[in-house]
Amino acid sequence: DAKTTQPNSMESNEEEPVHLPCNHSTISGTDYIHWYRQLPSQGPEYVIHGLTSNVNNRMASLAIAEDRKSSTLILHRATLRDAAVYYCILTRYSGNTPLVFGKGTRLSVIA
Amino acid sequence: DARVTQTPRHKVTEMGQEVTMRCQPILGHNTVFWYRQTMMQGLELLAYFRNRAPLDDSGMPKDRFSAEMPDATLATLKIQPSEPRDSAVYFCASGSDRRRHEKLFFGSGTQLSVL
Numbered sequence A: 001d002a003k004t005t006q007p008n009s010m011e012s013n014e015e016e017p018v019h020l021p022c023n024h025s026t027i028s029g030t031d032y033i034h035w036y037r038q039l040p041s042q043g044p045e046y047v048i049h050g051l052t053s054n055v056n057n058r059m060a061s062l063a064i065a066e067d068r069k070s071s072t073l074i075l076h077r078a079t080l081r082d083a084a085v086y087y088c089i090l091t092r093y094s095g096n097t098p099l100v101f102g103k104g105t106r107l108s109v110i111a
Numbered sequence B: 001d002a003r004v005t006q007t008p009r010h011k012v013t014e015m016g017q018e019v020t021m022r023c024q025p026i027l028g029h030n031t032v033f034w035y036r037q038t039m040m041q042g043l044e045l046l047a048y049f050r051n052r053a054p055l056d057d058s059g060m061p062k063d064r065f066s067a068e069m070p071d072a073t074l075a076t077l078k079i080q081p082s083e084p085r086d087s088a089v090y091f092c093a094s095g096s097d098r099r100r101h102e103k104l105f106f107g108s109g110t111q112l113s114v115l
Helices: none
Strands: A009-013 A018-023 A032-038 A045-050 A061-064 A070-075 A084-091 A105-110 B005-007 B010-013 B019-024 B031-038 B042-050 B053-056 B065-071 B074-079 B088-095 B110-114
Touching: A009 A018, A018 A032, A018 A084, A018 A105, A032 A061, A045 A061, A045 A070, A070 A084, B005 B088, B010 B019, B019 B088, B019 B110, B031 B074, B042 B065, B042 B074, B074 B088
Parallel strands: A009 A105, B010 B110
Antiparallel strands: A018 A070, A032 A045, A032 A084, A061 A070, A084 A105, B005 B019, B019 B074, B031 B042, B031 B088, B042 B053, B065 B074, B088 B110
């Protein structure tokens, strides 16, 4: 599986937008970009995923670079409840391939 | 909301004892995954199933760990005998492969402490 690189940690002020970067320079044409997050003492939860086009859902937006070698998860207004570890994962997903988690980015939100 | 249920939430046991962790996947999901999380190693895949058949359990120590799906509503992960290095949080996740790139749903985990 292609690898992803994320900053170890980031900090944001409450109600400010947050841009969480992910580099995946070895991504292949069939790899999807998934984001999951893990809140304290909980299992990971799905945030968003995309292939080439930018994606929006109620939780976040995903901006994918034109060459697909990087992507950015955007939280439009960070809240204290968004403090979590955010994982960027590539999947050559046929439906059976498991998610392979890296170390992710620990996001701290300051009131 | 449908969710993955794991029991027990916490387990403290002594070295050498058998530990069984249970997972109830979301109804209708046909893929089940077991992960282990430690501070040092992060989230590691232990095993996964599709339609109750094991597809890959290469992440598990074979001599002491076993994973099964007795039926579509129950997945189990057993450790026998347990060792202190098995102390970790064990997560179960379920999904459906009937559509590509379906998201996975994770349970709240079983926190295992082996003394």
